[in-house]
Amino acid sequence: xxxxxxxxxxxxxxxxxxxxxxEEIHVLGGLxxxxxxxxxxxxxxxxxxxxxxLLNLIGGLDRPSQGTVQIGGERxxxxxxxxxxxxxxxxxxxxxxxxxxxxxxxxxKNVELPLLLTHLSRSERKxxxxxxxxxxxxxxxxxxYPRTLSGGEQQRVGIARAIVTDPTILLCDEPTGDLxxxxxxxxxxxxxxxxxxxxxxxxxxxxxxxxxxRASRTxxxxxxxxxxxxxx
Numbered sequence: 001x002x003x004x005x006x007x008x009x010x011x012x013x014x015x016x017x018x019x020x021x022x023e024e025i026h027v028l029g030g031l032x033x034x035x036x037x038x039x040x041x042x043x044x045x046x047x048x049x050x051x052x053x054l055l056n057l058i059g060g061l062d063r064p065s066q067g068t069v070q071i072g073g074e075r076x077x078x079x080x081x082x083x084x085x086x087x088x089x090x091x092x093x094x095x096x097x098x099x100x101x102x103x104x105x106x107x108x109k110n111v112e113l114p115l116l117l118t119h120l121s122r123s124e125r126k127x128x129x130x131x132x133x134x135x136x137x138x139x140x141x142x143x144x145y146p147r148t149l150s151g152g153e154q155q156r157v158g159i160a161r162a163i164v165t166d167p168t169i170l171l172c173d174e175p176t177g178d179l180x181x182x183x184x185x186x187x188x189x190x191x192x193x194x195x196x197x198x199x200x201x202x203x204x205x206x207x208x209x210x211x212x213x214r215a216s217r218t219x220x221x222x223x224x225x226x227x228x229x230x231x232x
Contacts, residue, residue: 008168008201009035009058014067016053027053029224031067040195040202042215044230049221051205052173058203059171060088072168089117093162097174099154101146101161107133108142111160118165132160136190152183159190163200170194172204176211188214 016028027050035041043051056062057069060076069077071091079087101110111129120128133139136156146154155175162170172191176184192214194200204215212218222231 006036007034008037008072010070012068014064017065037201038199040215042212042218043205044212045221051221055171055173055205059092060084091168093167093170095158095162095172095175097177099158103146106143106145107157110157111164114165128164132164136160151179152186155187170200170202
């Protein structure tokens, strides 16, 4: 796929091979991908097609077996583990299907977690967490614990946690997969608002055509390659 100069994500000729004993499993093969800054991209494809693997490569959670991964002009596939962890903390916000909230922490403390890796004061962390919770419409629930929140509210807390550091890219792995349609639509409304109003670049893995329709572009991953059309 042709890559333009304004693209914040530039992936070129990427292979990803996993080893299971003596067997090699080729998940991605010679894959190219460019994502313009401010785009809301949906990635679809059958289970095991490599969607989450691709998401992990963009987020610096994994490294390619071959090829280059450049985010915001930086070759993250060349960074040391220490520098990659620091880069990820600055630039990547992660939203998970099952929320991954700490049950012993209230909403505000859950949102503050990524800020513990910064040099911000306690009062500044609290202030930023409050702003993030306000953005997702949960300022009135900041002292509630996950067990007292609905699934949709827990996912909103997860999104607040993902945006509290003002990341360059928001990576969402099946963000509506554990929600009913109404709650899922509310989460998709929120993601669209973050993309539209704050210019967040969002990459969302989903199996749901309804969810993918909210993105500005949808690509399909199958047999290690991307296409603009689903596999026949």
